[in-house]
Amino acid sequence: MPATRFDIRLQRPLAGGAAFGAVGPYEELKGTLRFSIDPKNGANERIADVALAPRDHAGRVEFESDVSILLPVDRRRCSGRVMLDVVNRGNTVAVPNFNRATRPNFVPGADPDPPVDPGDGFLMRRGFVVISCGWQIDLPEVPGLLGLRGPEALDANGNRITGRVYTQLQTPVTATHLLLSDRGHRPYPSGDLDERDAVLLVRDQPDGEATTIDRARWRFARAQGGAIVPDACYVWLEGGFEKGRLYQIAYTAIGAPVVGLGIAALRDAAAWLKHGTAREGNPASDVLRYVYAYGRSQTGRLLRTAVYNDLNVDEQGREALDGIIANVAGGLRGEFNQRFGQNSKDRPHMMDCVQPATDQDLHRRLLARGSKLKVFYTNSSAEYHRGDASLAHTNAEGTRDVASGPSARVYHFAGTEHGLGVWPPTWEKLAPADPSEPSENSQNLRNTIDYAPLLRACLVNLDRWVTEGVEPPPSGWSSRARRFRSRARAASARPPAIRARPSRNATARATTISSAFARPAGHSSRSATCSRKTSSSRWRSRRGPGTTGPPEATRLTLARRGASVHTASVRVAPA
Numbered sequence: 018m019p020a021t022r023f024d025i026r027l028q029r030p031l032a033g034g035a036a037f038g039a040v041g042p043y044e045e046l047k048g049t050l051r052f053s054i055d056p057k058n059g060a061n062e063r064i065a066d067v068a069l070a071p072r073d074h075a076g077r078v079e080f081e082s083d084v085s086i087l088l089p090v091d092r093r094r095c096s097g098r099v100m101l102d103v104v105n106r107g108n109t110v111a112v113p114n115f116n117r118a119t120r121p122n123f124v125p126g127a128d129p130d131p132p133v134d135p136g137d138g139f140l141m142r143r144g145f146v147v148i149s150c151g152w153q154i155d156l157p158e159v160p161g162l163l164g165l166r167g168p169e170a171l172d173a174n175g176n177r178i179t180g181r182v183y184t185q186l187q188t189p190v191t192a193t194h195l196l197l198s199d200r201g202h203r204p205y206p207s208g209d210l211d212e213r214d215a216v217l218l219v220r221d222q223p224d225g226e227a228t229t230i231d232r233a234r235w236r237f238a239r240a241q242g243g244a245i246v247p248d249a250c251y252v253w254l255e256g257g258f259e260k261g262r263l264y265q266i267a268y269t270a271i272g273a274p275v276v277g278l279g280i281a282a283l284r285d286a287a288a289w290l291k292h293g294t295a296r297e298g299n300p301a302s303d304v305l306r307y308v309y310a311y312g313r314s315q316t317g318r319l320l321r322t323a324v325y326n327d328l329n330v331d332e333q334g335r336e337a338l339d340g341i342i343a344n345v346a347g348g349l350r351g352e353f354n355q356r357f358g359q360n361s362k363d364r365p366h367m368m369d370c371v372q373p374a375t376d377q378d379l380h381r382r383l384l385a386r387g388s389k390l391k392v393f394y395t396n397s398s399a400e401y402h403r404g405d406a407s408l409a410h411t412n413a414e415g416t417r418d419v420a421s422g423p424s425a426r427v428y429h430f431a432g433t434e435h436g437l438g439v440w441p442p443t444w445e446k447l448a449p450a451d452p453s454e455p456s457e458n459s460q461n462l463r464n465t466i467d468y469a470p471l472l473r474a475c476l477v478n479l480d481r482w483v484t485e486g487v488e489p490p491p492s493g494w495s496s497r498a499r500r501f502r503s504r505a506r507a508a509s510a511r512p513p514a515i516r517a518r519p520s521r522n523a524t525a526r527a528t529t530i531s532s533a534f535a536r537p538a539g540h541s542s543r544s545a546t547c548s549r550k551t552s553s554s555r556w557r558s559r560r561g562p563g564t565t566g567p568p569e570a571t572r573l574t575l576a577r578r579g580a581s582v583h584t585a586s587v588r589v590a591p592a
């Protein structure tokens with residue numbers, strides 16, 4: 018068993034010991050889950066550079082993850098089902114998304130162990146055990162984030178590995194120096210502060226013309242106390258970095274952690290809960306049978322990557338995960354299993370090719386060995402506006418539809434944005450995905466449609482598919498054929514008659530709505546700031562400490578206006 022020990026440092030009741038229906042009260046166990054894997058085992062052969070990692074006396078590679086487990090106090094009341102929460106940049110996502118709960122905002126100096134908000138208890142009332150498992154080896158050093166600690170790969174002589182790294186930097190305010198990473202993550206340090214072949218470019222749009230900045234104008238350094246201090250983790254530019262512009266740097270880095278151990282940690286944590294013994298620290302041994310992984314955005318891409326590499330079989334040849342919901346990942350994968358991979362990087366325009374993206378492409382290895390893994394790929398409309406979500410159900414050229422395979426479903430939550438909608442309407446970002454992100458305002462009000470009911474329906478249908486063999490509703494997305502038919506009907510239809518004058522009631526309602534959502538005095542759209550994301554992605558938001566969404570009547574009204582156009586066949590589970 019690769020998961021060898023669970024060191025508990027915190028045990029406490031969930032929600033003050035409140036009971037969740039017939040399942041009763043829950044508790045949280047928080048600590049460190051320790052792993053030891055055999056790099057020669059076939060289950061690990063596709064983990065990049067694992068063969069180059071230092072080994073213990075038994076020839077195994079050791080690493081450890083931060084873990085939080087929510088489970089019934091009376092283990093006999095577990096339903097046998099586990100939700101593997103694939104944390105996003107160290108933050109939990111499963112309970113906030115399925116339970117409509119808030120998540121803490123971790124910043125330096127904040128409480129690293131704030132109470133867990135169970136929301137409305139959706140997962141708990143169904144007897145789920147929820148394990149949030151750290152997998153990122155490069156998280157910002159902020160207490161409270163769930164991460165992973167593991168080894169670097171070394172060359173044949175035991176030396177640190179060097180290699181070319183490319184990353185993009187953007188700042189919302191003028192800055193003298195920038196960290197060589199995405200959103201405050203641990204950077205790959207430069208291996209040579211005076212490297213002549215290092216290149217720094219600047220442009221105003223992702224596809225705009227790039228200008229090479231003269232090497233004499235910038236250094237691997239940072240400004241401190243009026244001096245320029247050499248630092249392999251920062252880049253300093255004479256005259257400073259301008260806000261909003263895109264800077265792209267390529268340089269030779271040193272030190273290559275085995276990034277793919279993050280996927281191994283998730284896989285082996287799932288296998289540990291299903292098959293581990295009490296001696297190995299399993300807090301619910303002989304109780305749990307099915308594990309479903311949930312990842313959103315970054316970790317949805319991680320799960321797509323794990324599926325593509327078929328890293329779901331443990332060292333004993335057993336399936337670790339039984340089902341997956343990869344939410345709002347679009348048609349992308351990520352740098353989660355490669356040398357010098359950057360876990361946080363998510364910009365599709367930085368790819369040099371179109372990767373295989375349909376479920377049939379991703380599942381080739383699974384199908385070849387007869388895997389029973391079931392996967393739901395869900396996206397909001399935001400991932401289509403970004404430009405890559407359609408690749409999940411078309412060929413790479415975008416010229417024809419591709420049907421879902423026998424072990425997958427693809428759903429479009431039409432009319433929704435990247436994060437769950439919030440109520441009341443706001444143009445402010447509720448919380449950053451990581452503590453280094455600046456505050457962000459959007460020019461228009463953010464989407465208010467809460468698609469949590471659709472996620473719940475997906476989980477219920479996925480569970481029935483896995484445990485009972487009940488086929489879920491067919492995939493639902495806007496196909497090319499459907500769009501062409503709609504355009505043809507629109508072209509042939511007569512336009513509706515236009516009223517000469519709006520009714521008095523309509524005018525009053527419009528005035529009331531306009532006043533209710535008006536910006537406060539002094540707030541101008543010109544003052545809206547963008548995140549470090551590129552200008553092509555400024556529309557995006559992330560779910561932060563949340564709200565429960567609009568009142569039920571409002572949600573239903575909004576849904577009738579288009580939120581469930583392509584999801585009407587997805588059965589919604591009762592709260």
